[in-house]
Amino acid sequence: MEKKDSAKEDFIVIRIQKSRKDEWKRKCLEKKISLSSLIVNSVENRLQDNERREILEFIEKQDNIFIKIETNINQVAKIANNQKFIRANELQRFSELLVEVVSLKQKQNKILERIYSLLSK
Template structure:
């Protein structure tokens, strides 16, 4: 493993305080902010947000898939589908579509950050 070295830079005290405030809000270290910004890499707080978003979406998709499977079982058992069941099914599908749009938007942002 490569040995870490210390770099000293001079900046105005007010600028340092602003940077520390940013770090506090993002819950990251000043070193992480500087290194990731210079290297144009995704910040740790953004990485956490992405992982949380993916986990939340996964849970939502599992719940919706379960509901759709239950509806399909009900329809197969009854050999018919009511208008309210069709409406419920369509709402679930629309929810998935909206979540996928949001997910794709976030992934595009991630790829653009990683690609730099």
């Protein structure tokens, strides 16, 4: 059985303007990825490592926010059922969380659109 070697075996030399190379390196620094990763993933239409990290961070944040919202919805319902009214500050906090949900859903949709567009190529 032949063992598959995943070591880098070859290299590509390209000629570009120094300013363009510097710009690519700057982008890599911002995204915290290597220049090789930027080029290979771009050519192969794959998600960049930084995009994967953003997606995972977003999903984690979204889960935490939804847990808080579920807890607050239950608290608001309990208060409303017991007291037959809701204080203004509680209703304000509840409204703020709902606004945050809308924002997260919009962000989620943009990320999913990006994923789908990358997968369809």
